[in-house]
Amino acid sequence: MTAAPEAIPGQPRRPRIGIMGGTFDPIHHGHLVAASEVAQFFDLDTVLFVPTGSPWQKTDVTEAEHRYLMTVIATASNPRFTVSRVDIDRGGPTYTIDTLRDLAAANPDADLFFISGADAIAQILGWKDSEELWSLAHFVAVSRPGHTLAISALPRQDVSYLEVPALAISSTDCRGRVGRGFPVWYLVPDGVVQYITKHHLYRSVE
Ligand SMILES: Nc1ncnc2c1ncn2[C@@H]1O[C@H](COP(=O)(O)OP(=O)(O)OP(=O)(O)O)[C@@H](O)[C@H]1O
Numbered sequence: 001m002t003a004a005p006e007a008i009p010g011q012p013r014r015p016r017i018g019i020m021g022g023t024f025d026p027i028h029h030g031h032l033v034a035a036s037e038v039a040q041f042f043d044l045d046t047v048l049f050v051p052t053g054s055p056w057q058k059t060d061v062t063e064a065e066h067r068y069l070m071t072v073i074a075t076a077s078n079p080r081f082t083v084s085r086v087d088i089d090r091g092g093p094t095y096t097i098d099t100l101r102d103l104a105a106a107n108p109d110a111d112l113f114f115i116s117g118a119d120a121i122a123q124i125l126g127w128k129d130s131e132e133l134w135s136l137a138h139f140v141a142v143s144r145p146g147h148t149l150a151i152s153a154l155p156r157q158d159v160s161y162l163e164v165p166a167l168a169i170s171s172t173d174c175r176g177r178v179g180r181g182f183p184v185w186y187l188v189p190d191g192v193v194q195y196i197t198k199h200h201l202y203r204s205v206e
C-alpha cells in the first residue's frame, strides 16, 4: 500500500476531495462502500460521485439523467457525499483527464483523490492522456471480488491500494436481474430500486 500525500508540517491542511467516477448504470452498494472506505482511510472531507456523460468504452448505456438521478438518490443521506454533473454537462465522450482538469480548476486549493476499482485501474494506461493523470490526482485502487489488481506498471508513488469489504455486485448483474424479473433489493439502495421500477429501467435486458 503506497502512502497518500501527507500535509506539510506548519502549513494549513488542504481540503481533500475524493472523486468516484463511474457509469452508475445503476449505482450499487459496491460503489458506496468503496467511496465510504476511501473517505475514512484517507480522511477525505467530501466524495464527489461523477456519473459519466458518454463512456466511450461502453455501449447501450442508460440515459445520463436517469443515472445522475439514481446517483443523487443513493448518496443523499450521506453528508460527505455529493454528485457532480461535470462529465454530463461537458458533452462528448467522457475522459477522466477532462474530469480532473475541470475539478482541479474548480478546487485549486484541494488535493484530489480519484477512486477506482481494481478492474478499472488496471485499464488506466489505455485512458486518454494517461501520462498526465498522475499530476492531477492521487489514485486509490480498491479491491473488487473477481479482479486481481495489477498495478506493477503504474507509478507507485501516485497509486494507493485499499482492501475494502468484498461486495460481489456489478451494475451488469443488477441490470440482468431486473431484466429476468429477479429482485435487486439490498444490492442497490431502496430508493434506487423504486426509481428503477417507476421508470421501467432495464426491463428489456436479458
Ligand atoms: N463491487 C465493487 N467493488 C469495488 N469497486 C467497484 C465495485 N463495483 C464497481 N466498482 C468500481 O466503481 C467504479 C465505477 O464502476 P461502474 O459504474 O462501471 O460499475 P460496474 O459495476 O463495474 O458496471 P458494469 O457492470 O456496467 O461495468 C469503477 O472504478 C469500478 O471498478
Ligand SMILES: O=C(O)c1ccc[n+]([C@@H]2O[C@H](COP(=O)([O-])O)[C@@H](O)[C@H]2O)c1
Residues within 6 Å of the ligand: 020, 021, 022, 023, 024, 052, 055, 057, 058, 094, 095, 096, 097, 120, 126, 127, 128
Ligand atoms: O479517460 C478515459 O479514457 C477513461 C476510459 C474508461 C473509463 N474512464 C473512467 O473510469 C471511471 C469508471 O468508468 P466505467 O466505464 O468503468 O464506469 C469513470 O470515471 C470513467 O470516466 C476513463
